[in-house]
Amino acid sequence: MRAKLQLVMCSDEGQEETVTGVITLNKNSQRIEHLGLTLAEAKQLLSTLQRHLLQQQVDTFLDPCSTCPDCGALLKVKAHASRSFRTLFGTCKLDSPRLEHCDCKRRKTLSFRPLSALLTESVAPELLYEVLHSQGLQMNQEITFLADGNDTLRELQLEMSPKATHIVDWFHLTMKLTVLEQYGKGLVQCEAALGEKIREKIARLQWSLWHGQVDKALSKIDDLASSIASFNETYARFNRLVKALSAWRTYIVHNQHLVPNYGQRYHHGEAIATGFVESTVNQVVSKRFCKKQQMQWSKPGAHLLLQTRVKTLDGELGAIFKRWYPDMDLEVEEMPAAA
Numbered sequence: 001m002r003a004k005l006q007l008v009m010c011s012d013e014g015q016e017e018t019v020t021g022v023i024t025l026n027k028n029s030q031r032i033e034h035l036g037l038t039l040a041e042a043k044q045l046l047s048t049l050q051r052h053l054l055q056q057q058v059d060t061f062l063d064p065c066s067t068c069p070d071c072g073a074l075l076k077v078k079a080h081a082s083r084s085f086r087t088l089f090g091t092c093k094l095d096s097p098r099l100e101h102c103d104c105k106r107r108k109t110l111s112f113r114p115l116s117a118l119l120t121e122s123v124a125p126e127l128l129y130e131v132l133h134s135q136g137l138q139m140n141q142e143i144t145f146l147a148d149g150n151d152t153l154r155e156l157q158l159e160m161s162p163k164a165t166h167i168v169d170w171f172h173l174t175m176k177l178t179v180l181e182q183y184g185k186g187l188v189q190c191e192a193a194l195g196e197k198i199r200e201k202i203a204r205l206q207w208s209l210w211h212g213q214v215d216k217a218l219s220k221i222d223d224l225a226s227s228i229a230s231f232n233e234t235y236a237r238f239n240r241l242v243k244a245l246s247a248w249r250t251y252i253v254h255n256q257h258l259v260p261n262y263g264q265r266y267h268h269g270e271a272i273a274t275g276f277v278e279s280t281v282n283q284v285v286s287k288r289f290c291k292k293q294q295m296q297w298s299k300p301g302a303h304l305l306l307q308t309r310v311k312t313l314d315g316e317l318g319a320i321f322k323r324w325y326p327d328m329d330l331e332v333e334e335m336p337a338a339a
């Protein structure tokens with residue numbers, strides 16, 4: 001037998017306007033395993049339905065934006081672009097045209113993207129909620145905090161959970177080392193043999209840090225600082241390199257108690273860097289709080305994330321989301337307070 005599912009969009013008055021085929025199911029009915037929807041069919045059904053529904057909603061939103069609000073003239077499309085929107089039922093790509101403002105009046109900008117007013121985030125609030133919620137559930141057991149060594153974030157974490165393990169995210173250390181490696185490449189171009197030696201030293205520095213040997217790492221940094229002295233005249237970015245090296249030293253000294261033996265942790269299957277969940281949250285929090293660089297926590301951003309975590313433990317996440325997204329339909333499952 002064949003079952004066709006169609007999405008029928010109606011006007012507010014109830015008049016049927018468009019009919020879109022969502023999925024066609026070819027089903028047998030001879031055996032028990034034929035009965036009902038399969039998981040794959042259910043997934044396909046939901047993601048297809050989601051895509052069509054989103055497209056309709058976006059079209060409805062964009063429709064009145066295509067004409068000038070002052071004189072009614074049709075606005076010209078300046079460029080086509082697209083936006084990704086991550087939802088609980090898949091990621092959808094949506095057209096996001098850039099329109100030219102009408103010149104019947106003076107405007108602050110020449111063009112605008114009407115969809116930006118609707119898609120203020122690239123993650124659906126409910127997906128974010130689910131991610132935070134699952135994160136919160138884990139928080140009761142998981143006690144490793146990974147941070148980039150930012151004081152504010154660390155202080156707040158310590159305040160929140162003084163007995164937890166606090167370590168610097170290996171990913172942040174690596175990012176910082178990458179900067180040094182870039183300088184290393186520059187030195188090789190300047191003077192091949194000596195430059196290569198310095199690159200090796202940088203690699204060994206990384207090795208020391210991977211094994212949590214902070215003292216060794218610090219002496220390697222000092223060694224590096226004297227090794228590069230001869231590039232003073234020849235390397236154009238010498239001063240910047242000296243500065244970067246000294247900043248890097250300060251960072252290590254400052255965070256030395258948060259640098260574990262990453263190699264051992266990794267070997268034991270313990271966390272050394274934050275994964276997908278945190279980066280999603282990070283991305284969204286950053287959007288909300290104007291964080292300029294991916295690697296840098298803004299104070300309000302860090303504060304908010306921690307606040308969210310604390311509130312999660314208190315089962316108040318739902319209330320926060322209700323405040324952020326008043327129209328969000330949430331079935332808030334109260335969580336037990338942290339012990």
Ligand SMILES: [Zn+2]
Pocket residue numbers: 068069070071072073102103104105
């Ligand atoms: Zn106009």
